[in-house]
Amino acid sequence: MLEQSYYDKADEIIARYGTEPRWLIPIIQDVQTEYRYLPPELLTYIAGKLNITEAKAYSVATFYENFSFEKKGKYVIKVCDGTACHVRKSTTILDRLYKELNLKKGQHTTEDMLFTVETVSCLGACGLAPVLTVNDEVHAAMTPEKVTALIQELRGEN
Amino acid sequence: MLKNRQDLIEARNQAKLAMEQEKFRILICAGTGCLAGGSAKIYDKMCRLVKDAGLDVHVEFGAGVAHGENGECPSEVANAGGVKKSGCHGFCEMGPLVRIEPYNFLYIKVKEEDCEEIFNTTILKGEPVERLLYEMDGVKYKAQEEIPFYAKQTRLVLKNCGHIDSEHMNEYLAIGGYSALEKALFDMKPEDVVNEILESNLRGRGGGGFQTGYKWKQVARQPEKIRYVVCNGDEGDPGAFMDRSIMEGDPHKMIEGMIIAGYAVGAQEGYIYVRAEYPLAISRLKLAIAQAEEAGLLGDDILGTGYSFRLHINRGAGAFVCGEGSALTASIEGERGMPRTKPPRTVEQGLFAKPTVLNNVETYANVPMIISNGAEWYKGIGTEGSPGTKAFAVTGSINNTGLIEVPMGTTLREIVYEIGGGIKNGKEFKAVQIGGPSGGCLIGTHLDVALDFDSLKKMGAMIGSGGLVIMDEDTCMVEVARFFMNFTQNESCGKCIPCREGTKRMLEILEDIVAGRGTLEQLDILQELGEAITDTALCGLGKSAALPVLSTLKLFRDEYEEHVVDKKCRTGNCQALRTYKIDPEKCKGCSKCARNCPVGAISGEIRSPYTIDASKCIKCGACQSDCPFGAINVE
Numbered sequence: 157m158l159e160q161s162y163y164d165k166a167d168e169i170i171a172r173y174g175t176e177p178r179w180l181i182p183i184i185q186d187v188q189t190e191y192r193y194l195p196p197e198l199l200t201y202i203a204g205k206l207n208i209t210e211a212k213a214y215s216v217a218t219f220y221e222n223f224s225f226e227k228k229g230k231y232v233i234k235v236c237d238g239t240a241c242h243v244r245k246s247t248t249i250l251d252r253l254y255k256e257l258n259l260k261k262g263q264h265t266t267e268d269m270l271f272t273v274e275t276v277s278c279l280g281a282c283g284l285a286p287v288l289t290v291n292d293e294v295h296a297a298m299t300p301e302k303v304t305a306l307i308q309e310l311r312g313e314n
Numbered sequence: 315m316l317k318n319r320q321d322l323i324e325a326r327n328q329a330k331l332a333m334e335q336e337k338f339r340i341l342i343c344a345g346t347g348c349l350a351g352g353s354a355k356i357y358d359k360m361c362r363l364v365k366d367a368g369l370d371v372h373v374e375f376g377a378g379v380a381h382g383e384n385g386e387c388p389s390e391v392a393n394a395g396g397v398k399k400s401g402c403h404g405f406c407e408m409g410p411l412v413r414i415e416p417y418n419f420l421y422i423k424v425k426e427e428d429c430e431e432i433f434n435t436t437i438l439k440g441e442p443v444e445r446l447l448y449e450m451d452g453v454k455y456k457a458q459e460e461i462p463f464y465a466k467q468t469r470l471v472l473k474n475c476g477h478i479d480s481e482h483m484n485e486y487l488a489i490g491g492y493s494a495l496e497k498a499l500f501d502m503k504p505e506d507v508v509n510e511i512l513e514s515n516l517r518g519r520g521g522g523g524f525q526t527g528y529k530w531k532q533v534a535r536q537p538e539k540i541r542y543v544v545c546n547g548d549e550g551d552p553g554a555f556m557d558r559s560i561m562e563g564d565p566h567k568m569i570e571g572m573i574i575a576g577y578a579v580g581a582q583e584g585y586i587y588v589r590a591e592y593p594l595a596i597s598r599l600k601l602a603i604a605q606a607e608e609a610g611l612l613g614d615d616i617l618g619t620g621y622s623f624r625l626h627i628n629r630g631a632g633a634f635v636c637g638e639g640s641a642l643t644a645s646i647e648g649e650r651g652m653p654r655t656k657p658p659r660t661v662e663q664g665l666f667a668k669p670t671v672l673n674n675v676e677t678y679a680n681v682p683m684i685i686s687n688g689a690e691w692y693k694g695i696g697t698e699g700s701p702g703t704k705a706f707a708v709t710g711s712i713n714n715t716g717l718i719e720v721p722m723g724t725t726l727r728e729i730v731y732e733i734g735g736g737i738k739n740g741k742e743f744k745a746v747q748i749g750g751p752s753g754g755c756l757i758g759t760h761l762d763v764a765l766d767f768d769s770l771k772k773m774g775a776m777i778g779s780g781g782l783v784i785m786d787e788d789t790c791m792v793e794v795a796r797f798f799m800n801f802t803q804n805e806s807c808g809k810c811i812p813c814r815e816g817t818k819r820m821l822e823i824l825e826d827i828v829a830g831r832g833t834l835e836q837l838d839i840l841q842e843l844g845e846a847i848t849d850t851a852l853c854g855l856g857k858s859a860a861l862p863v864l865s866t867l868k869l870f871r872d873e874y875e876e877h878v879v880d881k882k883c884r885t886g887n888c889q890a891l892r893t894y895k896i897d898p899e900k901c902k903g904c905s906k907c908a909r910n911c912p913v914g915a916i917s918g919e920i921r922s923p924y925t926i927d928a929s930k931c932i933k934c935g936a937c938q939s940d941c942p943f944g945a946i947n948v949e
Contacts, residue, residue, distance in 0.1 A: 178648040181631055185590070219650040219807075221632030222590055238552030239747065239783045240709035242797055277634065277801060279591060280555035281346040282709035282781075283406025283716055292593070294350040300939065 158197050165190060166198050170205055177208050180216055184223060192232075193224045229265045229272035231310055235288045238278030246286040250275065252300035253288075256307045270314060271307075316610045318618040319500050322492060325609070329488035338437055339415040340364075343476060345402030345559065346594075348409035352426065356410060359429040367433075401563020403476035404717035405463055408448060413458055413476065420458035421446035450735070463714050466733045468695070470703050471679045472556075472719045475563035480598055483605040486566040492611060494682035498574045499619050507578035507685065508534055514689035515701050516681075520546055520637070520674030521752060521778045522854065523700070523767035529671055532661040533579040536669040543576045543584035544665055546642055546674040550589060550634040551750030552801065554781035556705035557675035559717050561588065561595035564679070565602035569625065571678030573612065574685060576623040579671050584623065587642050589630040599627055634751075634805035638853045639664070639672050641807065652807045653853035674779070676705055696722030700766035704777065710746075710784040711738045723764040726756060730784060741786035745869070749778025751798045751805075752858035754865030755791070774865050776858065790887035791870040792877050796824040798862035806856070813856035816847040820863060829890040832878040841867060886948045892933050893949045898923035900945035907937035907946065 169186045173179035183202055188194045194217060203213035217223045235241075235250045253259075253273050257266050265272040281287045284296035288303075295306065316322045340360055344353045403411045408422035412432065419442050421432065428446060435443050447454045448461050455461045469475075478485035486492070498507050512527025533541055545568065549557040560568055572584050588596050603625050606612040614622040628646050635641045636651040643665040645651035664670025680702060684692045693701045700722040706729065709715050713735035720729065726746060730736070737743050745755045754775035756763075763769055770777050785794065803817040823840050826832045844860030844867070851857045867874060876882050883891040896907070896916075901923040908916040908924055915931040918924030926937070926946075938946040 176648075178646070180648040181645065182629065185629055185631060216648065216650055219633065219652075223631065239750065239781065239797070240553045240715075242552075243710045243783060243785060243789055243794075276591065277550070277805075278552035278554070279346070280549070280558045281350070282553055282555060282707060283347045283409070284350055285709065285715075287350075294346055296347070296350040 158195055162191075162195060162198060163201060166201055166205075170202065175206050177206050180206055180208065180213060181220075184213075184217060188223060193227050196225050226265070227269070229269050230314075231270060231290050232272045232274065233288055233290050234274050234276045234279070236277075236279045236281070236286065237275045238282065238285075240282035241278075241286040244285040246298075248300050249286055249288060249298050249303055252303040253307070256304055270311070315608070316617060319496060322496055322611075322617060325484075326487045326490065326493070329484040332484065333488040340437070341403075341413040341415070341476060343401075343403045343409060343411040343413075345406065345409070345562070347402075347406035348411055351410040351423075353410035353424075355426045356412065356424055356429060359426050360433070363429060363433045364437075367438075401475040401478065401480045402559045402717065403458075404472065404559070405461075405714065406717065407713065407715040411476075412446075417442070418457040418459060419443075420448065420455075420461065422448050463716070463718075463733055463735065466720070466728060467718050468703050468721050469719045470683060470695070471560065471567075471676060471705055472563075472717065474567065475559055475717075478564070480563050480565060481601055483566060483602070483609065486564070490686075491566055492570055494685040495570050495573055495577075495611065496617070498577055498685050499617060499621065502685075504534065504578050504580060507574060510685060510689050511578070511681065514684045514692040515699075516677065516684060516692070517700060517702075517767055518673055519676035519680070519704065519780070521749070521776065523777065526673055526677055529661055529673070530575065530579050532659075533581075533669045533671050536662060538669055539580070540668045541579055541581040542665045542668055542670045543572055543579065543581045544643065544646070544670055544672045545572055545584065545586040545678055546637060546639070546672060547586055547588040547592075547595065548630050548637045548642060549592075549675070549779060550637045550805075551752070551779045551781050553709050553747075553750055553783045554707045554779045556707055556717055556780055558592050558595050560675050560679050560705075561592065562598050565595075565598050566606070567682060568675055568678045569599075569602055569606055569612070571681035572625065573616070573623050574681050575671055575673070575678065577621055579669075581671065582622055582624065584625045585628055585646055585665065586625060587628045587630060587636070587646060590632060591630075596627060596629060603627070633807070634801075635807045635853070635855055638855050641853070642672070643670065650807075652809045653855075655852060676780075697764060697766045699768050704765075704780055706780045706782050708734050708782045708784065710782075711741060711786040711789070712736070712784040713738055722766040725762050725764055727761040729765075729782065730761070734784065737784065737786050739786075741788065743784070744787050744789055745785045745791065747783040747785065747794065747862070748781070749776045749861075750781045751802050752776060752855060752861060753778045753781075754861050755794075755869055757869050774861070774868065776861070788885050788887070790828075790883050790885040791866045791873050792824070792883070793828055793885075793887045795863045795866045796821070796828055799824055799859075802855075802859040806859070810850075810852035810856060812847045812850040813852065813859055816843055816851075817859055819843055820847075820860065824863070827874065827877050828883075828888045830877070830881045830888075832874075834875070834878055837867070837871075837874055837878065889933050889935065892935075893928060894926050894931060894933065894935070894938060895947055895949055896924050896926060897945045897947055900943050902943055902945075904942065907941055910936045910940050912936060 169183055187198055199213050200210050203210045237246050257271050286298050288295050288298055342353055342357045410424050412421040412424045414436050431443050435441050442456050508530045516526045517523040633651045636645045638653045639660045641651040641653045660670050660672050696702045703719050703721050705719045707717055718733050745757050747755050799821045803821045806813045806817050808814045820843050823836045844864045847860045848857055903921040913930050913932050915927045916924055
């Protein structure tokens with residue numbers, strides 16, 4: 157069970173839109189913006205408010221890549237693997253990140269909850285390939301060496 | 315609030331006058347590219363210099379950051395003529411870019427410490443800072459318009475991007491904004507507007523190239539009176555960013571196009587669906603909509619005509635398939651974004667099962683100029699079957715990465731060599747992938763074909779949304795095919811079996827091939843599967859999912875066979891097919907590689923050359939990336 161404040165927040169967000177089923181996606185997007193993940197309890201709660209089944213809400217939330225039921229690290233690193241980045245060797249960037257952060261295959265968040273690594277299909281910054289973003293801040297023309305330096309810098313801030 | 319035609323004309327004249335009174339305009343690009351290069355700091359510095367000198371100068375900051383976030387210039391500067399922000403210039407490779415009007419000087423790769431020199435030399439004396447000018451083949455170009463990258467382009471849709479402040483509607487009004495809407499509302503009947511677009515033969519810029527006017531006509535004649543206008547801003551093709559640049563750099567143009575569409579088909583509401591990865595485009599659009607509402611160009615009784623139109627924004631949530639019409643409307647309705655069987659088509663039953671006009675960003679951005687200049691003018695640009703221009707995002711192994719716009723019918727050679735400045739690092743041109751995961755490849759023999767919707771289709775490719783990824787001799791085409799199939803497979807919504815299962819099987823085969831486990835029979839199966847998916851998949855994305863594979867299989871069959879028969883990848887891209895060797899001349903015997911090797915495949919004695927046991931090697935590359943002497947090579 158989540159703290160009451162979570163439900164209050166959900167109510168506040170629902171009030172912004174309305175309780176028609178069509179508002180489900182914008183509402184859970186705002187919830188995710190607020191908490192940086194989508195607490196499953198809130199999805200159930202919102203489904204009730206919008207008068208749709210929990211199964212329906214779950215099917216929508218799991219269909220879209222952007223929704224995450226798991227908590228994310230302090231720094232969310234998104235590595236672009238769009239065509240332009242891929243051609244300019246984005247795979248080596250991802251490999252180095254996994255190595256630096258000691259992440260196993262299939263694991264996205266470090267145990268200390270500091271880093272989450274994700275790939276995205278295109279950030280639309282193809283002119284700077286390969287790119288990655290740290291909490292939406294763009295880092296251009298990355299190399300494995302720059303990745304190591306970046307991680308060290310971010311660790312140093314904590 | 316503009317209440318009638320005269321008010322709008324008056325507002326436009328005032329905005330124009332205000333713009334003409336500015337002595338200088340300093341336009342600093344803050345597109346995603348230039349911003350990452352530090353253009354925000356340049357903006358701040360320029361503001362300070364202008365303020366300290368107490369000059370009547372205009373600094374504009376390009377699409378990238380909303381004013382507030384990055385600090386507005388001090389109000390005294392704003393009052394003295396204004397310090398503003400503009401849109402993406404498109405020459406992303408050379409960023410950060412600074413343009414200075416009225417000279418039209420374009421400075422490239424500008425740093426914060428260059429600002430004083432720019433200020434002292436150009437603003438105070440009117441002379442160019444030579445070292446910041448673009449140089450090619452020994453020639454320095456002062457004016458932006460003379461640089462080959464720009465000179466060879468025809469920028470109509472992107473005309474204002476980088477030249478006006480996208481966050482102030484007055485800038486758009488000053489250059490004649492909303493005059494097409496004025497013409498449509500006051501001088502034309504809705505059916506005249508439909509006919510003008512039909513006559514212009516404007517074709518959808520989102521991929522299929524379907525006639526826009528025909529769509530509008532069909533919606534306009536539906537018996538159902540509640541109709542919608544929807545804009546597809548879900549630019550999901552990796553390697554494409556033209557729609558983002560329009561939404562960020564010139565949002566009012568697209569909004570004007572949508573209002574005209576609404577008027578033409580009798581719709582009262584419109585939706586813009588923007589992918590969540592473009593937060594800036596979303597905030598720019600929101601701002602532009604609020605400005606248009608405040609001015610009375612959106613809302614009830616627009617300019618006293620009795621016509622009402624409202625616009626809403628929906629954020630995507632990360633599903634590529636939502637670029638497909640029926641999936642996009644399902645997503646706006648709050649459902650899983652899955653395509654449905656057609657008919658009924660979107661024009662009959664689209665959003666909320668009502669007749670719907672669905673076009674993409676670039677298509678709507680074409681509408682105002684067609685209405686202003688007429689269909690005949692429009693048909694004079696481009697080719698007979700595909701009039702107008704097309705914006706392309708040119709990326710990959712090319713010197714001038716960026717956003718370009720050329721008339722339909724331009725050849726690939728002109729794009730790659732004249733505008734794009736040739737292949738990066740002097741490498742050999744190998745192929746260009748056009749149209750992303752739904753497109754195909756073009757090779758050297760296609761360099762002189764005039765590119766338009768029909769010629770590309772004939773070559774087994776498609777224009778898609780206009781992403782052009784240039785590949786050089788170091789790119790493995792089998793790996794590229796695997797890359798796209800991996801993408802499509804991930805993004806397949808799973809509704810129809812050909813796409814859900816077929817792409818999975820194709821991906822498995824491609825993974826086998828790049829891992830050296832492929833067989834010749836598999837190449838035939840790949841072909842057969844690809845054709846079957848193309849014939850039977852439910853939606854446009856499924857139907858084109860196999861195209862990258864079929865296209866490379868046709869053009870680069872020798873490379874596929876090399877992977878399968880010789881177990882070799884000529885580019886060294888396919889890790890499993892590499893052989894790592896230590897160069898005994900360069901190896902100093904430091905033993906670092908042996909310690910790094912996870913499987914103990916490297917042995918030797920300290921201070922004499924080490925060797926790799928190929929039978930144990932798992933080709934992970936750990937030895938090579940850490941060798942301090944660069945002694946480990948891939949064969």
